[in-house]
Amino acid sequence: MTDTVDDDVNVDALTLGRRIRAYRVQRGLTLEALAQAIDRAPSQVSTIENGNREPRLALLRAIAAALGVTVDDLLDPTPPDERAALEIAVERAQRGPVFAALGIEPVRVSKAQADAGLRAILALHQEVERLHRERAATPEEARRANAELRATMRARDNYFAELEEIAASLLTSVGHAGGPVSQQTVSDMADHLGYSLHYVGDLPHSTRSVTDKRNGRIYLPTEQSASRDSRSPILQAFASHLLGHDEPGNYADFLRQRVETNYLTAALLLPERDAVALLAEAKNFRRISMEDLRDAFAVSYETAAHRFTNLATARLGIPVHFMKVHESGTIIKAYENDAVAFPSDALGAIEGTPVCRSWTARTVFDVADRFSPYYQYTDTPRGTYWCTSRIEKAKEGDYSVSVGVPFADVKWFRGRETAHRAISTCPDEACCRRAPAALASTWEGQSWPSARTPTSLLAALPTGTFPGVDATEVYTFLERHAPAGRSNG
Incomplete structure (x- = not known):
């Protein structure tokens, strides 16, 4: 185009402003002189040059005429020089979501600032942005992390000797003599580790339990799910303490910690020595059964099945x-x-x-x-x-x-x-993914189903240190329940 532009053109206000400023300086014009030439206030021109306002086409033409250039020259998406490109990058970073989320007051970019200082701001922003991307795992990143974790589990036959040792040590410390682990034994474990149990009716909706590490408290819901073992949330709550978990740095860390926590919980509910003894005897009589393992330790079928995979290969050779x-x-x-x-x-x-x-x-x-x-x-x-x-x-x-x-x-x-x-x-798609020929010939092209698409396929996974958990809700809950005079201790 030549000196004409559609009203809906996609204008980069920052680059446009820097190009207007560069041409103005080249022509030896002051801000006031350009403002007078286009019959505008100097503050309005300053706002345009700083990229805080996109001028209308008529005003853009007036500016181009005053500077002796075309509208195309002003709308060129290329920064006028390296310094301008650096300033634009810093301005764009400060207007982005990372700076807003951190609550940092934007730095006014001016000629007085050295290039090195602006590059430092930009480098810090890029690093924080990279860390945010790692924390806010996309579905693709999460699937890759899951695949890598499953490969690790396969390489170890899903058996983690170090976690078995932690479970055995804790069971011994509370005098567990064998067999199913009772609710009282679980409470004794919590007490041994310095935690008291508190059942509340206002647990944050995004949590199964909340641990107050400062005051040694584990908060649990007063209403237990009929399908969930009431012992599991307690064991899971102090498992991270036993495992020495730090706050996860990325989604892969979160997945690994969750697997370790669930493994340790199962190892406490179905102690290795007793579970292996039961399964070895069942193998000897050729009657291994997930139902028998479930009933012997009073756990859910899923927990019994998981625990079997821990022990099947490493301890039974299956x-x-x-x-x-x-x-x-x-x-x-x-x-x-x-x-x-x-x-x-x-x-x-x-x-x-x-x-x-x-x-x-x-x-x-x-x-x-x-x-x-x-x-x-x-x-x-x-x-x-x-x-x-x-x-x-x-x-x-x-x-x-x-x-x-x-x-x-x-x-x-x-x-x-x-x-x-x-x-x-x-x-092979012919197995079950491709419709039989008779059905396809009748209905292909004649149906239009509306798919129920899981939102997880379309959006990034929940962000935050603990994905899916509302930190403000948790902190408010802890503040509300903290012992008097100790919430800020």
Whole structure:
């Protein structure tokens, strides 16, 4: 274009302002002289040059005429020189969300400031912005972190000897003699670690428990979920103390700490010595059962299944896989060291990917009897696997919890005589991802479903030191409940 511009042109006010200033200085004009030439107040010209106002087209033409240039010259997106580019970068940084979130008063950028000082401000901003990006993990970053963590778990057969030792030491310190861990034993553990338990009705909605490290208090909800073990929140609350966790620096740290906390909680509820003794005897009699492990230690089926994966390979020599699958057919979490082929994306992440319709984790949803164990053999391209699965309920809907082993190891399990069998050729799309030809010929192009898209697919994960937790709500809660005279101690 030549000296003409549409009203809706995308103007970079900062660059435009610096270019007007550069041309004004080149022409030897003062701010007042340019203002007089375009019949405006000097303050208005200053506002434009500082990038705080975008002039209308008529005013832009007047400025161009006064400076002896074209409108195109003024709208060129290139900064007039290196100094101007540096000033623009600093101004843009100070107007961004990072400075606003930190509450830092913007620095007035002027000619008197040295380039080195401006570069220092810009470098600090870029580093803070980088740290914010790491903290606010995108779904892609979170999926990559999940894949890396699962690889670590596989390399260790999901067995962490150091966490087993911590659990055994604490159990010994409170005189646990074996068998199920009672609520009283859990309370004794908290007392041993210097924590008192307080049940409240106003726990922050984003939390399961809140620990006041200053005053040695653990706050828990007065109303317990019918599907949740009342001992678990207490154990999880002081697990981070036992593990020496610092505030997570990024989402990968958060995931690792959560896995360690859940592992230690399970190791306390199902002590290694007692759980291995029960499972070894069951293996000897060829009757390993997740239900028996659950009942022996009075835990949930999911906790028993998780704990089995900790001990199956390291202590019993049995390779294993675990799956938790939502009723929609997508994986919530999974683990394997038996070469089963989980569906995954290009990053190697499996969370949120759909499970084959023929796998036990999906077929169990079609079983009428949801109170009895369900067993199934599945023939896959990597061999035949046997699985036991059960439906559990949560506020997000039903989900299946499945434990499986290769065919060679099914001899150790109760339920190996099942007649249920399926064939899966996934990831071949013809297996279950492509509609049968008859259905496709009738309905292809004639349907338009409205997908229920999870918001997590469209937005970044919750930010903050502890993702999903409202820090202000937690601090206000602690201030409200702190012992008199000790909230600021």
